[in-house]
Amino acid sequence: MSHLEEVSAFIEGAPPGELNDVVTDIKILTQNEPEIVDQLAPAFEKYNEEQFATVKLPGSSQPVVISSHNSLGGGRYFDVESSSSFDFDHTTQAASNVQSHVLEGAQADLVKSTLKSVGTYVNEHYPNAAFGVYPIESDSKVAVVIVANKYSPNNFWNGRWRSLYIYDPSSGSLEGSVKVDVHYYEDGNVRLITNKPVHASISSGTGAGIAKEISSAERKYQEELNKGFVSLSEGAFKGLRRQLPVTRQKIEWDKVTGYRLGQDLGGGSSKR
CATH class of the missing domain: 3.90.1150.210 (F-actin capping protein, beta subunit)
Structure with a gap:
């Protein structure tokens, strides 16, 4: 796997609402290769289409969906409800150049x-x-x-x-x-x-x-x-860890340096 493919994988795995945070981290990690970010356009496009990114068209408050199913190619998409098509910048997630797009056809x-x-x-x-x-x-x-x-x-x-x-x-x-x-x-x-x-x-x-x-x-x-x-x-969650220590009392973390872990938390004598 190339360096670009590895960085693209970070984009594709970004959690909801955290794409900008991931990009910021990528810029820090690849500061010696600033050109990497400019090469991520295909990864941004794949992420936006798979995650159904939304965008508000200029002059509208209603969000529209970005997906492979309403793609016209060349970074252009259409929306049935507003009878329009538009350009979408996958890097900035902004729409522009809105035009009329009347739906026709058998369906x-x-x-x-x-x-x-x-x-x-x-x-x-x-x-x-x-x-x-x-x-x-x-x-x-x-x-x-x-x-x-x-x-x-x-x-x-x-x-x-x-x-x-x-x-x-x-x-x-x-x-x-x-x-x-x-x-x-x-x-x-x-x-x-x-x-x-x-x-x-x-x-x-x-x-x-x-x-x-x-x-x-x-x-x-x-x-x-x-x-x-x-x-x-x-x-399952209860089986992963105790909800309370064996003493049945929550740990007072601000006093943790004063605990003798074996005796105070284990509930028994501690060998010195």
Whole structure:
């Protein structure tokens, strides 16, 4: 693996909301090779598209999604809801040169109806999210993208929920996945990364039917996550370490130099 590939791997593994921090660290680590950062454009593009980066178009307050599914090539993307296309700088994550982009084609009506139904679902169930619906694979299928971010650096955690679904009108199949990435980094590093596959069949073939199936799948997965957290807290986490020392009292760390570890913390006599 080349030096550039190693540095690119740092970009691709950046936790939610921490890309700028990773870039800052890379600049420090490669200060003798400042040209490295200028060569990271492909890594930034891959990261932004895979992580469903969001951007607000000039003059708009509504975030739009960046993904491979709404890419026009050459760093240009389109948004169905605003009927526009735009340039996106993957390094600065800024949009520019907005132009009209009217959706046409065999799936245009299905895309628009799905966008409306998914929008209603997202607004009801997510406190802050961006979404998009796009025709893909030569206008033979429809992609649905949902991304929700919650950043709380003051409390040392950041998180991202990503959903991607591909609907095939010819078979009525809905294939997708839900990915959750949460990073907690106070006095250490704990990271949760999940990937839940979704497989469903939609008989109605309407935008409302697609949104209903997405709602059902995501509700079930959230319930699974909630049960999993309870299980970890009451089971595996407790098995990893004691909640309290054997004395059943918390350590007073400001007085730790006064402890005789064997006797005071072990609860027994200490051999000198």
